[in-house]
Amino acid sequence: MNKLSSQTIALWLLIAGNLSASLSDVMVKLLDGDVHPFQYIFIRQLISVAVIYPFWRRESKVSRQLHAPGLNLLRAHLVIVGSGCMVVAITHMTLASANAVFYAAPLLMLPLSILMMRETPARSKILATILGFVGVLIVLRPSQFHWAALFALTTATTLALFNVSARKLPQQQSMISTLFWTSVLSIPVATIAAAAYWQPIGFTEIMLIAAGAILILIYNGLAVLAYRRAPAGEIGIAEYSGLVFVTLFGIGWFDEIPDWLTAIGILCIILPLLPIRRPRSLSKST
Template sequence: MSAHHLAILLLVLGNFAASVSDIAVKLLDGDVPTFQYVFIRQLFSLLLIWPLWHRQPKKERALISWKLQLLRAHLILMGSGCMVIAITHLPLATANAVFYAAPLLMLPLSVMLLKETPSLGKILASLFGFVGVLVVLRPSEFHWAALFALGTAMTLALFNITARRLPKEQTVVTTLYWTSLLSLPMSAILCAIYWQPISNTSLLLILASAGLILSYNGLAVAAYKRAPAGNIAIAENSGLVFVTLFGVVWFSEVPDWLTLVGILMIVVPLIPWRSLRFRPAAKGA
């Protein structure tokens, strides 16, 4: 198997894991307070990451740009909280379609925060994708939980944008470790305020969600190290396919044709069309 095909397979597996994590959250059905879920997930993630972080040389374990790391840690808290509410109250396909607006939101954010100048093509593609979000949400049938789905998309976009400011010498494991650790104080306070006893089943679902999200992060890093991002990013769209199918099978959430059209409008601008162009094989190949 070539490195390119292996990278796509890893990314598809990662999106499968993330989709199953969404099922775990959906099965909680709001029985666990949002901040309690976030705290337990972040604590478990930290425990899973710690051995990998500790094996690194001391220099690579250091906290660099702590203010930026603190900001990104709290973006995780806000995004995770919004995600739980959105998935609990919206169909899986609808919630995830709005989550996929994050890359589209990165365009205006990159202009405002990084002073980047996007091409006209990117601007038009992003506008097309935003119209797709409106089609999915349908203002005439607007559900309040959609605001939390948009909140997740915004925090994801900010999280990705701020990643460009991280020191290049800092490893992925170290980044994940410090963002998890720095998110604990605030999440612990909020968790204590809203704490309530939870069942063993709910605890297992939270732990499963945390492990699956970490699996996605690890598989995504492994994939993008093996192939250029533009050549394999299309595999990220497999996540929408998985959650749509899971929604139909597990929760009888059959999307109507308008929702499917909106999802398609959101996904199309995210496809790296240039990398999909046919390239003739070299002579002698």
């Protein structure tokens, strides 16, 4: 029963996180390429540090400490690479198409969870993830391939590594501390990259970046909580829920109406979520 409860909560945490991440994508789309990706990353990470610092200061001394610095440094730079590629992909593709590639991440998480965490996903999870990836291919039909999809694929890879590596974070490092150190450790490289491409920026753009920073912080926090509660191979497919959100946002904000084939692809991506959320008798969680 405990395992069921933990996995169910983890699934809902990821779904809520993907709603937040989808809204962050909307903020990027609204920027419409007016801010350089490196400049966007620098401002977003700086805002992230400012937002989370007061919460970090309220943590216990042990929780505030930086544990496993190498792992945290790696995750910080995965954020830089993934975020930069994400800005390029969303700017030049529709929200649904870009995110269809982003959500190849759960497929990548299966082999990564096996290699990094020694996890053994159930056959049903493997088949469900493959079905989801088939949906991704349907949405992103070869005839509509765009060069920016390569950047989206890089984002998917960094996202998969970021989420799976969360399982290796020390338990004494809290979620707040994890978000804080991930943001802080990304600042030096982000500063150097932004300085090379700096350009004037308006108040509206800063507000959009700030909103995106807060929304992605929410996603990252919920993802850390989710992947600490359950194995990546068990809940990673819940990442696909974001595709529904961005499709709806694309329709509402940008008049990006998906055709019937795209709708079929989205159904293939979403349907595997349903069996995971049905109650089953499971052994006790560790």
